[in-house]
Amino acid sequence: MRDVRELAEEIVDREGGFVNDPNDPGGATNFGVTIHTMRRLGLDLTGDGAVGLEDVRALTRAQAVEIFLEHYHHRPRIAALPEVLQPSVFDMYVNAGANAVRILQRLLVEMGYDIDVDGSVGPQTIRAAQAAAQAAPDHIADAYAIARRDYYYALADQRPASRRYARRRDGGKGGWILRAEVFMTPRYRLSEAEHRERTATWV
Numbered sequence: 001m002r003d004v005r006e007l008a009e010e011i012v013d014r015e016g017g018f019v020n021d022p023n024d025p026g027g028a029t030n031f032g033v034t035i036h037t038m039r040r041l042g043l044d045l046t047g048d049g050a051v052g053l054e055d056v057r058a059l060t061r062a063q064a065v066e067i068f069l070e071h072y073h074h075r076p077r078i079a080a081l082p083e084v085l086q087p088s089v090f091d092m093y094v095n096a097g098a099n100a101v102r103i104l105q106r107l108l109v110e111m112g113y114d115i116d117v118d119g120s121v122g123p124q125t126i127r128a129a130q131a132a133a134q135a136a137p138d139h140i141a142d143a144y145a146i147a148r149r150d151y152y153y154a155l156a157d158q159r160p161a162s163r164r165y166a167r168r169r170d171g172g173k174g175g176w177i178l179r180a181e182v183f184m185t186p187r188y189r190l191s192e193a194e195h196r197e198r199t200a201t202w203v
Contacts, residue, residue: 031064082133088183145184
């Protein structure tokens with residue numbers, strides 16, 4: 001198992017620096033930390049009594065790593081999941097919050113485990129994930145990464161403004177899809193032709 005801090009630093013690298021994209025429902029972000037998260041945590045870095053854009057700009061890479069470790073790994077109990085699933089679920093939790101766990105829970109339900117899909121890593125989810133990992137140790141991480149990719153495509157199907165994150169302007173794979181495919185073995189990654197076919201109906 002790779003060091004969780006190393007994973008957090010890789011996530012920060014993937015997220016990049018300050019972005020304030022009006023089409024992103026997460027709002028302004030820096031190193032992947034959203035303004036909403038900073039407000040929830042009360043991170044008034046400028047000391048002016050409010051958390052705004054300048055506080056997001058002031059966030060450091062090191063602070064982002066600590067936020068991810070505490071609030072997106074430790075508190076959601078990602079470490080209680082099988083080691084093979086932790087990197088992808090952690091990365092997805094940073095990107096999509098509790099939906100990262102819901103994706104896993106839906107996958108486990110499809111595999112026949114009777115658990116609630118509530119976005120929380122509790123005893124039911126831990127037991128089911130451990131059982132699934134034991135039953136299919138060579139496939140569970142790929143299955144989760146594929147489910148994650150499907151989630152991104154479905155989100156873009158439903159929300160045209162989000163399609164730019166799943167498909168580049170030239171029609172190639174966008175950041176969301178590439179991000180999901182990092183965590184799967186190459187044979188499960190879509191070819192460019194398959195990706196273009198999947199997104200052919202998008203305007």
